Amino acid sequence: MGEFVHEEIPSTELDRLEATYRPLADAVRDLLDATIRTTVPEEQVRAAQAEIEALVARLRAEQLPGPAGVRFNSEARAWNWGNAVVGLRNAVAPPLRIVHESAGHAWAEVELGAPYEGPPGLVHGGVSAMLLDHLMGETASAAFTRVTFTGTLTMTYRRGTPLGPLRLEARIDREEGRKVWVVASIGDADGVTVEAEGVFIVPAWAAGEAARG
Numbered sequence: 242m243g244e245f246v247h248e249e250i251p252s253t254e255l256d257r258l259e260a261t262y263r264p265l266a267d268a269v270r271d272l273l274d275a276t277i278r279t280t281v282p283e284e285q286v287r288a289a290q291a292e293i294e295a296l297v298a299r300l301r302a303e304q305l306p307g308p309a310g311v312r313f314n315s316e317a318r319a320w321n322w323g324n325a326v327v328g329l330r331n332a333v334a335p336p337l338r339i340v341h342e343s344a345g346h347a348w349a350e351v352e353l354g355a356p357y358e359g360p361p362g363l364v365h366g367g368v369s370a371m372l373l374d375h376l377m378g379e380t381a382s383a384a385f386t387r388v389t390f391t392g393t394l395t396m397t398y399r400r401g402t403p404l405g406p407l408r409l410e411a412r413i414d415r416e417e418g419r420k421v422w423v424v425a426s427i428g429d430a431d432g433v434t435v436e437a438e439g440v441f442i443v444p445a446w447a448a449g450e451a452a453r454g
């Protein structure tokens with residue numbers, strides 16, 4: 242596993258950088274959707290591909306040697322721009338905006354479109370698991386006061402989850418030593434579609450005073 246990297250970028254500078262990168266990721270997100278749904282003539286598809294390849298070369302002129310990782314500064318600001326679910330610079334991330342109601346209770350609202358489809362018109366089951374896994378992990382971390390990893394995640398798909406606006410919710414159910422049980426759900430306007438239960442674990446290497454049972 243990589244490290245949590247201490248990088249001393251001031252928070253005000255991070256705000257400025259994020260204002261540049263967020264619209265870039267939004268544009269690429271739009272590109273994903275357009276790539277799936279376009280019906281333009283084939284020669285236009287090929288022309289667009291050439292332009293996209295040129296853009297990729299432009300962005301790759303300078304780049305990190307590997308993934309973005311998780312970074313933090315001494316102002317307690319953390320950023321994980323590549324994260325699969327919440328990464329600000331990741332166009333594959335929906336992105337989920339998570340609200341920590343309290344330590345151990347969080348929710349999120351999200352609108353899932355064409356790139357997240359599994360069965361026709363419905364959210365892919367693996368996508369539901371991915372979004373819940375992340376929300377539950379953040380919830381288990383008690384609003385970032387400790388590091389937790391998914392140990393076991395159990396999904397129950399009650400009915401198909403339609404693409405479109407959804408609400409996710411997660412709560413800590415109980416704790417025992419370094420183990421944290423979290424329950425969570427996804428719902429649409431008609432109620433719950435997916436339920437999940439997971440055991441999240443504060444790894445032995447990350448267990449400090451606060452995490453000991």
Ligand SMILES: CCCCC/C=C\C/C=C\C/C=C\C/C=C\CCCC(=O)SCCNC(=O)CCNC(=O)[C@H](O)C(C)(C)COP(=O)(O)OP(=O)(O)OC[C@H]1O[C@@H](n2cnc3c(N)ncnc32)[C@H](O)[C@@H]1OP(=O)(O)O
Nearest residue numbers: 245313319375378379382388390391392393440442444445
């Ligand atoms: C420092 C600066 C920080 C700045 C941070 C800023 C931001 C972000 C930081 C933190 C993140 C916060 C939130 C994260 C948000 C989302 C995360 C998304 C979730 C994921 O996507 S995360 C990736 C997938 N996840 C893995 O990649 C895990 C791979 N795995 C391991 O890393 C180890 O395997 C681990 C850690 C699981 C255990 O390792 P370990 O050595 O600590 O465990 P150990 O043997 O001591 O067991 C202790 C007790 O847990 C029980 N136990 C063990 N394993 C279990 C299992 N699998 N299921 C159920 N129970 C299990 C034992 O039975 C024992 O129970 P008992 O005490 O009762 O006997």
